[in-house]
Amino acid sequence: MTNLEKYNRIFCDTFQVEENVLNEKFDNTSVEGWDSIKQLCLITSIEETFDIMLDTEDIIGLVSYFAGKDILGKYGVIL
Amino acid sequence: MDRLLEKKVCLITGAGRGIGRVIADRFARDGAIVYINDIKLEDMDSWAESCSQLYRTKVVPLCFDVTDSVALKAGLMDIYKTEGKIDCIVNNAAIIANQKLGMVTKSLLERMFNVNVFAVIDMLQIASRLMSRNGGGCFVNIASITGIVGSPGQVAYSSTKGAIISMTKSAAKELAPLHIRVNAVAPGIVKTERFDELYADHGETIDSRIEKIALGRLGTPEDIANACSFLASDRASYISGQVLGVDGCATI
Numbered sequence: 001m002t003n004l005e006k007y008n009r010i011f012c013d014t015f016q017v018e019e020n021v022l023n024e025k026f027d028n029t030s031v032e033g034w035d036s037i038k039q040l041c042l043i044t045s046i047e048e049t050f051d052i053m054l055d056t057e058d059i060i061g062l063v064s065y066f067a068g069k070d071i072l073g074k075y076g077v078i079l
Numbered sequence: 080m081d082r083l084l085e086k087k088v089c090l091i092t093g094a095g096r097g098i099g100r101v102i103a104d105r106f107a108r109d110g111a112i113v114y115i116n117d118i119k120l121e122d123m124d125s126w127a128e129s130c131s132q133l134y135r136t137k138v139v140p141l142c143f144d145v146t147d148s149v150a151l152k153a154g155l156m157d158i159y160k161t162e163g164k165i166d167c168i169v170n171n172a173a174i175i176a177n178q179k180l181g182m183v184t185k186s187l188l189e190r191m192f193n194v195n196v197f198a199v200i201d202m203l204q205i206a207s208r209l210m211s212r213n214g215g216g217c218f219v220n221i222a223s224i225t226g227i228v229g230s231p232g233q234v235a236y237s238s239t240k241g242a243i244i245s246m247t248k249s250a251a252k253e254l255a256p257l258h259i260r261v262n263a264v265a266p267g268i269v270k271t272e273r274f275d276e277l278y279a280d281h282g283e284t285i286d287s288r289i290e291k292i293a294l295g296r297l298g299t300p301e302d303i304a305n306a307c308s309f310l311a312s313d314r315a316s317y318i319s320g321q322v323l324g325v326d327g328c329a330t331i
Binding site for chain 2: 037040043044047048053056
């Protein structure tokens with residue numbers, strides 16, 4: 001499985017959505033149920049999958065599918 | 080029969096000496112794999128080795144400054160990668176300073192809050208994410224009875240411990256959905272080396288406070304360690320958000 005496939009799987013599992021909805025509009029203002037608990041689950045899954053620990057600023061900044069991709073880049077994870 | 084904390088992976092901060100060292104000893108005796116943290120190594124290596132042999136478990140020194148977020152994160156990741164999980168963290172590291180209100184400097188206040196409060200929040204933030212990967216865990220935060228009832232000469236210290244108490248309650252509620260328990264132990268007057276120093280200077284005042292201890296004796300570091308071990312164990316699996324006073328019934 002590629003890193004992008006792993007990344008997409010995390011979003012699909014966390015928010016119970018199909019992969020085809022993961023686009024630039026997939027963010028915490030438009031996705032139903034993207035609350036602080038889901039945010040923490042998302043962070044935990046990302047950290048575990050890619051074996052990283054995000055800084056607090058990045059946890060706060062992970063507000064969308066696209067933002068997450070940029071943040072992972074900072075930790076050397078190429079999608 | 081399994082020991083109370085058999086194979087549980089635990090980190091004790093401020094375990095280089097005093098109450099933290101005794102907590103680490105209790106946890107090791109109860110079968111836990113114990114990581115002992117302090118800012119300096121000093122005799123931790125030799126103590127850890129003898130403790131490991133004595134209690135047939137693994138005791139590992141881990142030096143870092145709890146106020147250094149990067150080092151703290153690296154330390155936790157080390158434990159996680161080595162053991163595959165973190166079950167319990169005892170947030171014991173703290174600065175204790177007794178000064179009358181007019182003598183408390185801003186720099187001391189900042190140092191105390193950095194170690195006693197901000198570092199604990201940092202620990203909760205980072206470690207809870209690692210604990211949640213394995214379905215949960217627990218924190219035991221060392222508060223103080225002064226954080227509940229106050230004490231003259233301890234405005235700064237009791238403020239930090241009051242923060243620990245409210246932090247414990249809020250974090251317990253927030254982390255409960257992740258099956259992470261958060262409790263605090265609030266020691267009363269405990270006979271430590273620090274106590275002996277204080278007693279030499281303020282014996283009469285302290286005697287009057289000891290008279291108010293209903294159980295008629297000072298607390299020991301072992302009393303505190305026993306409470307921590309219980310809260311870290313599965314016997315406390317339905318207990319979270321609580322502040323357990325270990326004070327010989329001094330507060331009633």
